[in-house]
Every structure is written in structure tokens, then in C-alpha cells.
Amino acid sequence: MRLCSLLGAAALFVLPAVSSAAADEGPGDCLGVDFDVAHPITIAKIIADQPRVHFVKGASDDASCPAAGDACREKAYLIPGNLALIGKTFLGKTLDKTNAAYTCVSYESADAAKVQWTAGWVPSASMTPVLAEPAPSRSDWIGDWVHAGGHITISNGKNGGLDIHGEAFYAAAQNVHTGVIDATAKPAQGLLQFGDDGTTPFDKASNDKGSCLVRMQRVEALLAVEDNNACGGVLVTFTGFYRRTK
Numbered sequence: 304m305r306l307c308s309l310l311g312a313a314a315l316f317v318l319p320a321v322s323s324a325a326a327d328e329g330p331g332d333c334l335g336v337d338f339d340v341a342h343p344i345t346i347a348k349i350i351a352d353q354p355r356v357h358f359v360k361g362a363s364d365d366a367s368c369p370a371a372g373d374a375c376r377e378k379a380y381l382i383p384g385n386l387a388l389i390g391k392t393f394l395g396k397t398l399d400k401t402n403a404a405y406t407c408v409s410y411e412s413a414d415a416a417k418v419q420w421t422a423g424w425v426p427s428a429s430m431t432p433v434l435a436e437p438a439p440s441r442s443d444w445i446g447d448w449v450h451a452g453g454h455i456t457i458s459n460g461k462n463g464g465l466d467i468h469g470e471a472f473y474a475a476a477q478n479v480h481t482g483v484i485d486a487t488a489k490p491a492q493g494l495l496q497f498g499d500d501g502t503t504p505f506d507k508a509s510n511d512k513g514s515c516l517v518r519m520q521r522v523e524a525l526l527a528v529e530d531n532n533a534c535g536g537v538l539v540t541f542t543g544f545y546r547r548t549k
Contacts (some may be wrong), residue, residue: 358424389429454545
């Protein structure tokens, strides 16, 4: 559901940040970023030399979009230094009718006070991929991490593992939907990933469609988390950028 109001600089979408693409999403539409069991989500940083990089309308808003020009420009924008989750790309048109790439992104500030994701097209040339730390130390994972929609605590576990405990929530109209993760897992190749309680390897747990799958990366000073939207109630997700409080 799209909210018509603006908060700060961005038009808001009440959507899972990482979800299965809607059946009616066309190639020119961006409704969010897909969870991919086989590949960690890609994170990018806005690097444009202009102070604002505006989101661009999709084909459902205007059949000629995404493309350059005022007709396709959204009011929502990102600024240099913002980190976003990125998904598929689309070739649109520039003002001189040449091709230009646009990338589907999901954005939420790590400092947001409540869950406020923005999903939409952004010019690909305005961002660059940000690589996760290749081999974070155990101390890089350990701590209390907070996000607008929940919190995660990572601590030393047995046999070289890390204990991960977290709670996420979504405030619906009548009640609050919640989700919980409680697992032990070992970091590998720069990732901390697990299914359910961590006793089943991630790749095997992914064969069970009902399993809660979670993948974490350390990116800059943040903990980047993604899940498959099967870790709690309706619209509950742990996905987002988490700040360490201690």
C-alpha cells in the first residue's frame, strides 16, 4: 500500500523491503527488491555529484517511464552517502533518446524512528555497489543492534558459534504483528546466515518453504539484514540496516 503523504524527503511505501515480486509487476515497475536464496542482497551507495537524486516513476504510473525528464521525476529523493538495497535494472531513455539504466531500490534510513521504506527506480549511474566486509571478526558481529522495526542481539555462543536473538514487529490497524529469531550460527565468507534455529544448514533449510531464512552482512558501521518474510506475522520482516547501540 502506498501512502500519499511525504515524510521528510521521501514518498513512503508500506511494503516488505525484500519480498517476492508481485505477479502483476511488469519489467518497468519497481515494487521492492526480491529475496534470493542463492545470492546475498546487493547494497549500493549514492555517489552522485548533485545534492539530490530523485526517484523515477515506473511504467504503472506513466507508460513512458522510467525515463529522464520532469514527467517521470518523483518528489522523493536520495542524497550522496545513502545506502540502499538494490534489485533489477531497466533500460529507459535519456532526453536525447539514448538508453539509460535505472535500478530498482528499497531505501530506509538506519536512523528512522519508524518503518518507512521507499521503493522505486533510481538512475544506475548515481550509485555504486558497496561490498560487505570480507571477513569480519567476531567482535564485529557482537552487540545490540536496533532498527525501526525491531532489534537483534548477537553474542558469543558455544563451539565457535554466535547466538542471535531478535524481535521484529509491524503495527497493523488493529494490533501489532511480531516475529522472533532465536538461532546459533557461524559466520562464513563474510556472511552470517541461518534457517530457523540454525541447526540446519542455510542451503538445506531453504528447501523448506516454511523456514525462516535470515542473512546478515557487516557494511560500513551497520548490520545489513535480509529475510524471506517467513519469520513472523503478516508484513513482519527483519530486513533493514541496523545500528549498534553497544
